[in-house]
Amino acid sequence: MDIKEELIEALQPKTAFEIPLFGGIPVPESALNSWILIALFTIFCIWLTHGMKKVPGRRQMVAEILVGFINNFCKDNLGEHWRTFAPYIGTMGIYLVLANLSEFIGLTPPTKDLNVTAGLAFLAVLLIYGSSFRIKGLKGGLHKFVEPSPIVAPLNILEIGIRPLSLCMRLFGNVFAAFIIMELVKMLVPIAVPIPLSLYFDAFDGIIQAVVFVFLTTLFLSEAIE
């Protein structure tokens, strides 16, 4: 019983603090942790990219490899529109990797909060269908729903709901499950054993899930705008 209560306690999304405005605006832990991650990574980026030169130094090389990787990924998948989408896809990927790895700096992963994964999935779907209508026009965007054949139109319409749900739940489920497993392991054997398991569940699985989320978003997006 003791373990169960402890576990449920650990799994509860917590409210970190309340902003004392309009009778108190609650700030969830996931948002606070996101702010910390955003602040840290922004500082890291400023450090990487300040004083950039034509002939890159080591710091600039790291930034260029990171951005070049994201840009090339978008170029390969999205073709001529990569410039529009690369920053958003990259931001999403960076945020997910940071969030999934945040356990390593002692923060509860923001992606353990269903709000976060749902929000990300909603934004991804908004991006996919928004770009489809933006680039293809109203007619072209609507025509996407009867491709490759009008018979599949109902499925395509269902996908508007299915895609964000699957994106959201896959990410949330993985991070949540990893979190539960790690909490249980930490309760049972607090020393040494959690290290390799943490590397698998937090690092490996976290990165895999971030990649899957970004990759699927890009795939849907390329399908929507091609």
Place this chain on the structure above:
Amino acid sequence: MSILNLDANIIYVFINLAILLVLMKIFLFGPVTKMLDERSKEIADTIDGANAKMEQAEQSRQEYEAQLLNAKKEAQDIVDAAKKRGQQEYEAQLAKARDDIARMQADAQKQAQADRDALLEGARQEIAMLALLAASKVSQQKMNSQADRDMVNAFLAEVEETA
């Protein structure tokens, strides 16, 4: 709050993502993509410039080669012309020298002939005189009339013919 909470706090995700997007655009994607573009543009420009320069160099090389060939040909022409002129000059000089020599020889011959003729004439006169003198001595009379002289000359001519 339940574990599967989906509520108004979702707004934080949108705000956070927007903030991160703006920050990343300013501090990561913006400057780095710009730098990468600039660099690839510079590389492309450099390669284009190098190609253009190579082409130009090749063109000038061909031009120079053509000029060199032309110059060689011209030089050859000049040398040929000079040689030809020299040959002509030489031949002209030679011909002139030959003419001079021939003329001089002819003159000399003529002179010699004239001298010889004059000498012969003198000798003939002398001999005629001597013959007249001798004849006058033999005949004991003066033989200096025109008729005598003609007779001696005819005799001498007869002797010359037989000799």
